[in-house]
Amino acid sequence: MTVAVDRAAERPSEPVHLEPGVVTGDDYRALVAACKSGGYALPAVNIVGTNSLNAVMEAAAKNKSDVIIQLSNGGAQFFAGQGMEDALQAKILGAVSAARHAHLLAQHYGICVILHTDHAHKSLIPWVDGMVDHGEAHFKETGRPLFSSHMLDLSEEPLEENLAECARMLKRLAPMGMALEIELGVTGGEEDGVGSEDLEAADNAKLYTQPEEVLRAYEVLSPIGHFTVAASFGNVHGVYKPGNVQLRPEILKNSQALVAERYGLGHNPLDLVFHGGSGSEPEKIAEAVSYGVFKMNIDTDTQFAFAHAIGQYVENNLAAFRHQIDPETDKPYKKQYDPRKWLRLGEQGVAERLTEAFADLGSTGKSVAR
Ligand SMILES: [Zn+2]
Numbered sequence: 102m103t104v105a106v107d108r109a110a111e112r113p114s115e116p117v118h119l120e121p122g123v124v125t126g127d128d129y130r131a132l133v134a135a136c137k138s139g140g141y142a143l144p145a146v147n148i149v150g151t152n153s154l155n156a157v158m159e160a161a162a163k164n165k166s167d168v169i170i171q172l173s174n175g176g177a178q179f180f181a182g183q184g185m186e187d188a189l190q191a192k193i194l195g196a197v198s199a200a201r202h203a204h205l206l207a208q209h210y211g212i213c214v215i216l217h218t219d220h221a222h223k224s225l226i227p228w229v230d231g232m233v234d235h236g237e238a239h240f241k242e243t244g245r246p247l248f249s250s251h252m253l254d255l256s257e258e259p260l261e262e263n264l265a266e267c268a269r270m271l272k273r274l275a276p277m278g279m280a281l282e283i284e285l286g287v288t289g290g291e292e293d294g295v296g297s298e299d300l301e302a303a304d305n306a307k308l309y310t311q312p313e314e315v316l317r318a319y320e321v322l323s324p325i326g327h328f329t330v331a332a333s334f335g336n337v338h339g340v341y342k343p344g345n346v347q348l349r350p351e352i353l354k355n356s357q358a359l360v361a362e363r364y365g366l367g368h369n370p371l372d373l374v375f376h377g378g379s380g381s382e383p384e385k386i387a388e389a390v391s392y393g394v395f396k397m398n399i400d401t402d403t404q405f406a407f408a409h410a411i412g413q414y415v416e417n418n419l420a421a422f423r424h425q426i427d428p429e430t431d432k433p434y435k436k437q438y439d440p441r442k443w444l445r446l447g448e449q450g451v452a453e454r455l456t457e458a459f460a461d462l463g464s465t466g467k468s469v470a471r
Pocket residue numbers: 220254284288331376377
């Protein structure tokens with residue numbers, strides 16, 4: 102088997118400058134390389150509507166950081182509207198709508214945005230294929246894809262089945278300059294049906310990806326195109342009580358070393374992503390970043406930040422959520438219940454939480470947008 106050798110990691114790093122806006126293809130690779138050589142990572146924030154999407158771009162602009170914006174299938178469906186009858190169609194069109202919104206606005210925020218879709222298990226392969234259909238049509242029209250990358254999470258399937266399906270998908274994406282994120286090993290968490298009780302046996306081998314699996318993924322996928330890997334190193338989706346599971350970032354280090362050694366590549370040849378990072382200790386995050394992690398998902402914490410800010414406002418302005426005009430004082434509450442008032446607070450809550458995330462990941466002030 103011949104394997105394409107990517108020597109980008111061996112070149113001395115030159116400063117990268119990209120046009121602001123959605124980045125794809127070689128620009129996406131250049132941004133990832135800038136993160137890895139600069140020793141920082143970008144938060145990948147799940148959005149569900151224009152409120153959260155705009156809040157993420159605002160936060161990135163304020164912190165002079167680039168950012169990754171992603172949609173889960175549920176988030177995409179919500180973006181299209183929960184009332185749409187055909188759920189699959191809503192998941193596809195909601196993602197397309199969000200992507201078009203980001204393409205139109207991101208450049209005006211002056212930062213680089215990687216557009217991505219989150220976990221798609223086996224049953225959601227038609228969702229990804231549907232988005233790629235739209236992506237191909239967009240590519241024909243504009244010469245650019247809609248998304249920077251999509252994800253397939255077939256980590257519950259046998260390794261060879263997982264990789265065969267990822268190879269099929271990457272063959273559709275690569276000609277448009279799109280990348281594919283894959284998952285190896287089971288990351289614990291609600292969406293995986295792996296609850297905290299199941300994690301008590303922390304040495305459960307399935308929670309820790311084996312470096313040999315990462316090597317196999319490299320052999321199958323690198324000849325086709327750009328792929329990124331979510332490897333399990335004890336990370337858990339969602340926030341659980343600490344102590345249930347042990348983070349072992351050295352799994353990432355060992356995977357990088359195995360691939361580099363086997364194929365004669367430079368330091369940290371793989372582009373790694375960190376799922377289930379909410380609530381992780383900053384030292385473990387920094388350690389993971391030093392092993393080539395350029396992306397860390399954040400969803401639970403920004404959801405709470407949005408809700409918390411609005412919850413406080415509702416608590417302090419309860420009457421305005423019960424009456425248009427105060428029954429005793431005749432005071433009109435229009436200014437208080439105007440959705441712009443409290444949705445804006447939710448947006449600001451998200452932006453504040455992301456300011457912390459940029460700092461934790463070391464990306465503050467590092468935007469490559471010219
Ligand atoms: Zn995952």
